[in-house]
Amino acid sequence: MSDTHERRYDEDDQTMWVFYDFDEPKTLVPNDELRTWIKALKKGETPDGDPLKSVHYVLADEASASYNHQALAYANIDVFTGSIDDPTPFEPEGETPDFDTRSDFGIDD
DSSP states (O other), X not given: OOOEEEEEEETTTTEEEEEEEOSSSSOOOOHHHHHHHXXXXXXXXXXXXXXXXXXXXXXXXXXXXXXXXXXXXXXTOEEEEEETTEEEEOOOOSOXXXXXXXXXXXXXX
């Protein structure tokens, strides 16, 4: 098996939607990918040159969303669960992963 990954750009909202369905719930979004979106948000455009105001990650299940939420929140990226066609905003409850600094995720300011 392999992770499922999909991207979709919403031109009207200038938002990139990124979907992951990880084989293992305790899988982090790849650091290189996260750094790419951080730079794109700062620059205000996607790697393809489209205007960019926000990035939203949709994770197929709550466990993956919970595991990734803190890293994505540090990067000013919103987290949703479900599918890219029907996302639901993720609101974390209870335990969060044991990460405590931006550098734990490879996030450089």
